[in-house]
Amino acid sequence: MNISFWLNGVCVSGEAEPDTLLLDFLRQKGCYSVKRGCETANCGLCTVLMDGKPVLSCSVLAVRAEGHKIITLEGMQKEAEEFGSFLADEGAEQCGFCNPGFIMNVFAMLKEIPDPTEEEIREYLSGNLCRCSGFVGQTRSILKFLQYKKAQKEGEE
Amino acid sequence: MKYVNQPVRKSDAMSLVTGKPVYTDDLVPKDCLIVKILRSPYANAWIEDIRTGTAAQVSGIACVFTYKDVPQKRFTLAGQTYPEMSPYDRLILDRHVRFVGDAVAIVAGETEAAVDKALKRIKVKYRVEEPVLDIHTAMDHKTLVHPEGNWESKVPVGADNKRNLCASYTEESGNVEELLAQCKYTVDQVYHTKANQQAMMETFRSYCYMDHFGRLNVVSSTQIPFHVRRILGTALDIPSSKIRVIKPRIGGGFGAKQTAVSDVYPAFVTWKTGRPCKLVYSRYESQICSSPRHEMEIRVRAGADENGIVRVLDVYSLSNTGAYGEHGPTTVSLSGHKSIALYRHLEAYRFAYDVVYTNMQAAGAYRGYGATQGIFAVESAVNELAAQMHMDPVKIRELNMPLEGGPLPGYPDSPYATSCAMDQCMVRAKEMMDWDAKYPCRDMGNGKVRGVGVAMAMQGSSIAGVDVGGADLKLNEDGSYTLGLGCTDMGTGCDTIMAQIAAECLETSMENIVVFGVDTDISPYDSGSYASATTYTTGVAVMHACEALREKICALGAAMLDAEKAQVDFDGEYVYSSDKKVSLREIAVKGTCGNTQELQVTRSHSSQISPPPYMVGMAEVEIDKETGSVKVLDYVAVADCGTPINPNLARVQTEGGIAQGIGMALYEDVQYSEKGAVRNNSFMQYKIPSRMDIGSIRVDFRSSYEETGPFGAKSIGELVIDTPSPAIANAIYNAVGVRARELPITPEKIAMGILEQEERE
Numbered sequence: 001m002n003i004s005f006w007l008n009g010v011c012v013s014g015e016a017e018p019d020t021l022l023l024d025f026l027r028q029k030g031c032y033s034v035k036r037g038c039e040t041a042n043c044g045l046c047t048v049l050m051d052g053k054p055v056l057s058c059s060v061l062a063v064r065a066e067g068h069k070i071i072t073l074e075g076m077q078k079e080a081e082e083f084g085s086f087l088a089d090e091g092a093e094q095c096g097f098c099n100p101g102f103i104m105n106v107f108a109m110l111k112e113i114p115d116p117t118e119e120e121i122r123e124y125l126s127g128n129l130c131r132c133s134g135f136v137g138q139t140r141s142i143l144k145f146l147q148y149k150k151a152q153k154e155g156e157e
Numbered sequence: 158m159k160y161v162n163q164p165v166r167k168s169d170a171m172s173l174v175t176g177k178p179v180y181t182d183d184l185v186p187k188d189c190l191i192v193k194i195l196r197s198p199y200a201n202a203w204i205e206d207i208r209t210g211t212a213a214q215v216s217g218i219a220c221v222f223t224y225k226d227v228p229q230k231r232f233t234l235a236g237q238t239y240p241e242m243s244p245y246d247r248l249i250l251d252r253h254v255r256f257v258g259d260a261v262a263i264v265a266g267e268t269e270a271a272v273d274k275a276l277k278r279i280k281v282k283y284r285v286e287e288p289v290l291d292i293h294t295a296m297d298h299k300t301l302v303h304p305e306g307n308w309e310s311k312v313p314v315g316a317d318n319k320r321n322l323c324a325s326y327t328e329e330s331g332n333v334e335e336l337l338a339q340c341k342y343t344v345d346q347v348y349h350t351k352a353n354q355q356a357m358m359e360t361f362r363s364y365c366y367m368d369h370f371g372r373l374n375v376v377s378s379t380q381i382p383f384h385v386r387r388i389l390g391t392a393l394d395i396p397s398s399k400i401r402v403i404k405p406r407i408g409g410g411f412g413a414k415q416t417a418v419s420d421v422y423p424a425f426v427t428w429k430t431g432r433p434c435k436l437v438y439s440r441y442e443s444q445i446c447s448s449p450r451h452e453m454e455i456r457v458r459a460g461a462d463e464n465g466i467v468r469v470l471d472v473y474s475l476s477n478t479g480a481y482g483e484h485g486p487t488t489v490s491l492s493g494h495k496s497i498a499l500y501r502h503l504e505a506y507r508f509a510y511d512v513v514y515t516n517m518q519a520a521g522a523y524r525g526y527g528a529t530q531g532i533f534a535v536e537s538a539v540n541e542l543a544a545q546m547h548m549d550p551v552k553i554r555e556l557n558m559p560l561e562g563g564p565l566p567g568y569p570d571s572p573y574a575t576s577c578a579m580d581q582c583m584v585r586a587k588e589m590m591d592w593d594a595k596y597p598c599r600d601m602g603n604g605k606v607r608g609v610g611v612a613m614a615m616q617g618s619s620i621a622g623v624d625v626g627g628a629d630l631k632l633n634e635d636g637s638y639t640l641g642l643g644c645t646d647m648g649t650g651c652d653t654i655m656a657q658i659a660a661e662c663l664e665t666s667m668e669n670i671v672v673f674g675v676d677t678d679i680s681p682y683d684s685g686s687y688a689s690a691t692t693y694t695t696g697v698a699v700m701h702a703c704e705a706l707r708e709k710i711c712a713l714g715a716a717m718l719d720a721e722k723a724q725v726d727f728d729g730e731y732v733y734s735s736d737k738k739v740s741l742r743e744i745a746v747k748g749t750c751g752n753t754q755e756l757q758v759t760r761s762h763s764s765q766i767s768p769p770p771y772m773v774g775m776a777e778v779e780i781d782k783e784t785g786s787v788k789v790l791d792y793v794a795v796a797d798c799g800t801p802i803n804p805n806l807a808r809v810q811t812e813g814g815i816a817q818g819i820g821m822a823l824y825e826d827v828q829y830s831e832k833g834a835v836r837n838n839s840f841m842q843y844k845i846p847s848r849m850d851i852g853s854i855r856v857d858f859r860s861s862y863e864e865t866g867p868f869g870a871k872s873i874g875e876l877v878i879d880t881p882s883p884a885i886a887n888a889i890y891n892a893v894g895v896r897a898r899e900l901p902i903t904p905e906k907i908a909m910g911i912l913e914q915e916e917r918e
Contacts, residue, residue, distance in 0.1 A: 017270075032176070032177075032178035032183040033175075033176025033177075033178075034176075035180075035358075035359075035408075037358045037359070037360075037440070037840075038440040038839060038840040039439055039440055039441065039839065040440070040839045040840055040841045042839070042840035042841060043358065043840060045358060072176075073175065073176035074176065077175055080174055080175045080176065081171065081174070081175055083174075084170070084171065084173075084174025084175060085166075085170075085171070085174070087170075087174055088166045088167060088170035088171065088173075088174055089164075089166055089805075090805060090809065091164070091166075091167065091650065091803070091805035091806045091808065091809040092809055093167065093170050093173050093174050094409075094648040094649070094650075094809060094813065095173075095357070095358065095359070095406075095407065095408045095409040095647060095648020095649075096169075096172075096173025096174065096179075096406065096408070096648060097180065097357075097358040097359045097408030097409060097648070098358045098408075099173055099174050099176065100176035103174065103176075122848045122849055123849070125848060126847050126848055126849045127847075128848075129358065129840070129845065129847060130358070131355075131356055131357055131358055131409055131411070131813070131817065131845065132357075132358075132409055132648055132809070132813045133809055133812060133813050133816075134809070134812035134813040134814070134815055134816030134817075134851060134854055135812075135816060135847075135848040135851050136812050136816075136851065136853070136854045137808070137809045137812055138848075139848070
């Protein structure tokens with residue numbers, strides 16, 4: 001069946017089978033940042049935003065996106081560079097394979113909890129697995145990013 | 158130094174954090190066939206009959222292959238230097254299937270749906286036989302995992318397929334029995350470590366296509382491109398010159414991809430059909446038919462005198478290589494060589510092992526490579542010795558640890574410690590953990606107890622006299638350099654580390670160095686990234702290449718200045734001769750016009766020793782006495798990896814290895830049903846630590862200087878997974894008195910241990 005939705009601000013349409021997963025549809029549309037790390041909704045690598053909320057695109061049928069707004073990391077390049085540079089400065093991006101899903105969920109978290117505690121960070125991102133970094137470098141990068149954002153805001157005020 | 162020992166950002170960082178299409182499956186041609194494998198439901202069976210006719214008729218199916226279609230020469234998938242220590246015991250497809258998940262047929266088609274449909278239509282009649290599923294009875298079992306006549310062990314490692322033996326060995330120095338009899342304190346215990354999955358986030362995958370010269374091109378998520386080239390040549394029974402292997406960015410390896418787990422299937426499809434194809438393993442396949450850590454059961458007998466000097470160690474490892482022998486003979490040797498050497502006063506030691514075939518998935522290389530298993534056993538035994546003599550486990554290590562210039566017993570790859578700061582690591586770890594205040598435990602008064610534990614570890618840096626690192630360096634027309642590498646950055650950052658070394662040696666900026674790797678047609682030969690070899694071995698090759706290229710730059714610069722080569726200097730920007738100078742850019746341009754002296758060099762390096770990096774790990778755990786639930790609150794690690802070329806990357810390697818080690822210690826266990834099927838076949842059942850399971854991990858470095866390494870560097874990548882299991886087990890003992898000798902240490906084991914203790918009292 002033909003479906004259409006807003007992908008990174010642009011209306012896209014295409015043929016999807018009833019069992020096509022959003023993850024596969026997005027990759028077909030060139031959003032290669034969306035990765036599959038498991039098939040069981042455990043790893044968080046395929047996280048994208050649907051109407052501003054994080055979803056696991058491996059567990060959402062492509063047809064469910066009909067008429068909705070989907071954002072992948074391709075649609076947030078500036079933000080990815082800004083936060084990603086903090087991750088890179090810790091060396092915590094490592095193999096990079098989990099980065100897109102992780103970063104999408106970081107953005108979702110900061111929208112919901114603008115100033116999260118370390119405990120809130122761990123809880124919110126608990127579904128984003130990473131096998132390289134041991135997580136603590138990721139946490140450092142988030143805390144430093146928050147500090148930078150705070151300083152930036154104070155500078156503006 | 159400008160770049161070495163600096164926390165430089167990885168050169169590929171920004172493309173990774175912005176999600177650019179740089180991994181294998183992001184690069185596949187649009188028209189490529191999808192390859193999938195039909196897998197055996199039985200642990201030990203023979204294919205009596207296999208019918209593929211109706212499968213091949215499914216619309217869109219390009220080919221269906223069975224054992225009848227493949228070459229009959231056996232090979233190993235182990236990524237090792239030729240001749241491999243691992244036995245040649247595989248075919249691409251075999252009539253005899255040896256574990257649940259073994260390959261039965263290959264199907265390739267235009268869509269996934271067509272391939273799935275065809276897989277269901279293949280009709281197989283099996284003759285099912287009794288499987289070997291217990292390591293204790295595997296040797297000389299009436300069932301042979303490899304009864305075939307053309308099984309071959311190329312290197313004398315004590316293997317015998319008629320006894321289900323993949324390797325067997327004994328070495329002894331001094332009189333072990335006599336010393337054990339003399340020692341006031343002795344321990345004789347068996348420790349059991351389980352199979353673990355590396356669980357890198359990107360599963361095994363590769364895609365293949367034929368090029369304009371009729372050669373097979375393989376783009377693979379691999380740690381061993383040059384070995385894959387040779388392995389495919391053998392497996393497909395074609396000259397390796399017909400094969401080119403390319404490694405793009407890869408999503409983690411941890412040793413899993415030191416075995417060519419998935420490459421043979423798509424390679425065979427493309428070679429036979431001429432069509433491009435890809436094979437992407439599902440997580441399910443990565444769990445049931447990949448290359449996990451060797452399960453080992455290790456008996457340790459240890460003896461110490463009344464002063465706490467460990468005088469004798471006897472280590473026997475029984476290792477489970479599964480259905481095929483990849484890395485079987487080699488991993489097990491580290492279980493003794495890297496653990497016994499931690500005790501410098503040994504007057505006698507014995508190390509023996511048997512590696513057995515079973516009908517379980519083949520094991521492989523996993524970070525630590527046997528050292529992890531052996532260190533868990535020996536460090537646990539020493540902790541038991543310390544407990545017997547009522548000695549602080551830190552103290553017994555202070556008395557016995559390796560010291561710089563001192564002996565490393567039973568470690569032939571470096572008989573004495575050329576560089577070692579283990580003593581400083583212990584001092585720093587104690588201070589960070591506040592050990593003296595926290596040892597052994599604190600009752601929190603709410604049913605919970607906190608305990609601390611300690612362990613030491615060492616690994617190697619490369620395989621002595623075997624591993625080869627390569628660097629190819631050229632000066633480009635614009636004054637930039639291209640550094641061609643054959644080592645395989647798998648996210649660890651070795652491309653960046655090599656560029657740091659080159660920038661330092663060439664006195665230029667990181668931005669002026671283009672790093673290229675890996676393509677077996679173009680890159681210099683390199684054994685690949687494993688055995689903690691890359692920084693230590695390839696790093697020196699890079700240094701040598703830089704020295705040689707500087708010579709050439711000076712020679713051409715001198716000629717341009719009409720000076721003698723001996724009279725000129727090069728500062729990275731200009732070549733000077735007394736009052737005259739010529740810029741690197743001018744020399745580079747000259748190199749492209751009327752020049753007969755190539756501004757390009759290739760250097761190889763191999764080390765005759767494997768100097769160990771060292772680490773002290775300390776864990777603080779909290780245990781709920783009621784439920785046995787255990788949490789690692791804090792982990793302190795202090796490492797001596799020589800000079801950390803990039804302290805940020807060394808730190809993250811350490812943090813990541815410790816988190817993986819915590820998984821091994823507390824959660825991860827590849828379990829089998831009584832019929833031999835893996836129970837933990839997804840991330841639902843196989844739980845790797847999430848960020849909720851990791852308390853704080855605090856890392857520091859105390860650096861010795863290794864003369865044979867680049868700028869004094871040794872390795873870091875594998876060492877870091879070795880301390881968590883023994884340190885956490887020790888912390889649990891110190892908290893509640895339960896001795897865990899089998900991993901993972903689940904709440905059930907702790908709760909049952911507490912109950913047994915109460916019954917005894």
